[in-house]
Amino acid sequence: MSRASIEIRDVSHVYKTQSGPLPVLDNLSINVPKNAFTAVVGPSGCGKSTLTRLIAGLLTPDIGSVWLFGEKVEQPRATVGMAFQNPVLLEWRNILQNVILPLEIVGSSLTANQRKERARHLLALVGLEDFEDKRPSELSGGMRQRASLCRALIHKPEVLILDEPFGALDAFTREDLWQVMHALRKEEPFTGLLITHDLRESVFLSDQVIVLSGRPASTQYILDIPNKGERSLDDLYSPDTIQMLNVLRHQIKVAQDRD
Amino acid sequence: MKKVAAPLIAIVAFSIFWEALVWVNDWPDYKMASPSDLWPAFWKFRYFFLDYGWDTLWRTVVGLMLAVLVGVALGMVMGFSKTMRDALYPLLVGFNAIPKATVVPIIALIFVGQHDLNTVLIAFMISFFPIAVSVSIGLSTLEPEYRDILRALGASKTMIFWKIALPKTLPEFFGALKVAVTLAFIGTNLMEIVSPHGRGLGALFDSGKTNADYPLMFAVLIALALLGIVLYYVVLALEKIFAGWAERETS
Numbered sequence A: 001m002s003r004a005s006i007e008i009r010d011v012s013h014v015y016k017t018q019s020g021p022l023p024v025l026d027n028l029s030i031n032v033p034k035n036a037f038t039a040v041v042g043p044s045g046c047g048k049s050t051l052t053r054l055i056a057g058l059l060t061p062d063i064g065s066v067w068l069f070g071e072k073v074e075q076p077r078a079t080v081g082m083a084f085q086n087p088v089l090l091e092w093r094n095i096l097q098n099v100i101l102p103l104e105i106v107g108s109s110l111t112a113n114q115r116k117e118r119a120r121h122l123l124a125l126v127g128l129e130d131f132e133d134k135r136p137s138e139l140s141g142g143m144r145q146r147a148s149l150c151r152a153l154i155h156k157p158e159v160l161i162l163d164e165p166f167g168a169l170d171a172f173t174r175e176d177l178w179q180v181m182h183a184l185r186k187e188e189p190f191t192g193l194l195i196t197h198d199l200r201e202s203v204f205l206s207d208q209v210i211v212l213s214g215r216p217a218s219t220q221y222i223l224d225i226p227n228k229g230e231r232s233l234d235d236l237y238s239p240d241t242i243q244m245l246n247v248l249r250h251q252i253k254v255a256q257d258r259d
Numbered sequence B: 001m002k003k004v005a006a007p008l009i010a011i012v013a014f015s016i017f018w019e020a021l022v023w024v025n026d027w028p029d030y031k032m033a034s035p036s037d038l039w040p041a042f043w044k045f046r047y048f049f050l051d052y053g054w055d056t057l058w059r060t061v062v063g064l065m066l067a068v069l070v071g072v073a074l075g076m077v078m079g080f081s082k083t084m085r086d087a088l089y090p091l092l093v094g095f096n097a098i099p100k101a102t103v104v105p106i107i108a109l110i111f112v113g114q115h116d117l118n119t120v121l122i123a124f125m126i127s128f129f130p131i132a133v134s135v136s137i138g139l140s141t142l143e144p145e146y147r148d149i150l151r152a153l154g155a156s157k158t159m160i161f162w163k164i165a166l167p168k169t170l171p172e173f174f175g176a177l178k179v180a181v182t183l184a185f186i187g188t189n190l191m192e193i194v195s196p197h198g199r200g201l202g203a204l205f206d207s208g209k210t211n212a213d214y215p216l217m218f219a220v221l222i223a224l225a226l227l228g229i230v231l232y233y234v235v236l237a238l239e240k241i242f243a244g245w246a247e248r249e250t251s
Helices: A046-057 A095-106 A114-127 A140-152 A171-187 A199-205 A233-237 A240-256 B002-025 B035-044 B046-080 B082-097 B100-110 B115-140 B144-153 B157-192 B201-211 B214-246
Strands: A004-017 A020-033 A037-041 A063-068 A082-083 A159-163 A191-195 A208-212 A219-224
Touching: A004 A046, A004 B082, A020 A037, A020 A046, A020 A063, A020 A191, A020 A208, A020 A219, A037 A199, A046 A063, A046 A159, A046 A191, A082 A140, A082 A208, A082 B100, A082 B144, A095 A114, A095 A140, A095 B082, A095 B144, A095 B157, A114 A171, A114 B157, A140 A159, A140 A171, A171 A199, A171 A233, A191 A199, A199 A240, A199 B002, A199 B100, A208 A240, B002 B035, B035 B046, B035 B214, B046 B082, B046 B115, B046 B157, B046 B201, B046 B214, B082 B115, B100 B115, B100 B157, B157 B201, B157 B214, B201 B214
Parallel strands: A037 A191, A037 A208, A082 A159, A159 A191
Antiparallel strands: A004 A020, A004 A063, A208 A219
């Protein structure tokens, strides 16, 4: 196995709230190999989103450390891309300009035309080629999320962090976007970490599913998905997948009991 | 076509109603002048209307620009720091609650004879409050995810302000500016009316009063209304240019 590109080492984190300290992560360790895709599932409120903020460098852990490609994360870095459940597109920019936004921040060496070229390429990959001039408000929820994925990838990040990006979409749109994710990965490999509460999504998209225990979260179970890389929606109904889903369901139940 | 015609018809209808009201009641012009009395007044004092109208206009605009500068600065301070918001809010509300008519003589005494400065000051004082409040609310209610999108890429605070916070606050800002423009106009006239030997439409109104020229007083009111409409629509046009994206198409 290649060296880990995301490495979470013995991380514990406590939020200070008005009703006293609230421990969210407890001695959590996670390794994601280069270009692998890891899904993290767990009971709601178990600290999954805290995890994304730690990796993005938006938050520093109380104990332990987060490493990206052998470098300790102490502040945000330009090699990370992020997408949330809320696509947070900027209403005053059209879709193309929204996708280009990260390049304006990270100081890209691309010319204005090259930036547009790259943005159009990504938009075409997710099926939004005819919508670059539209405002976000003119797009459906699924289309906005597609644009948000393009924005997360425009600066060719080494690490992509997805925090329940498909959580607010209907089932069919969600399955569409799962396939889009595989297409994007195939086109430009990246190391991914997906936070989700959809077990089918975790099995369909990732190479490894990590089940977190209830709050404070630590690793409870790791499921290795034998079928890496691209897969078809039909696979979701195969006996192997059903078997894996049952294992995950059981693990989530255990995690909830502990809470 | 319909967009221009509808308000014009409304204005004509209102004038006819006004004229009829005066005619039916047989009011003398010192009780209420009718629209037909106004034309002679406008014509007789046409140079004053142009000259003083300009005074009123630029004083209002300068006062308003000052209100925008100070209002936005205060709004930013209060929007980014909760401590500053808690500290300044009661002070601002108190200041806003003081009727500006009572401040007029105070300012007039501080800067005796400085008509331009006094007028601009009152216009400013009466109009910065809504701008400060709207900017601070716009900034403090910015969803953290918007900030995180840029922060995660290593963007500085200044960059987040220019790329996200400022444009996102523009619709609120223009909403407040529409209120402020009318307020600034009121402020200008408050000062102009009481300034002895002053200039501006307010002074023209006051001279109508001292000379018992009632049609002139009414003519000034109409001129003020016209200037107010012009300023309001200028703000509306600016809003369309800078925050037109916030408008939802109604289907």
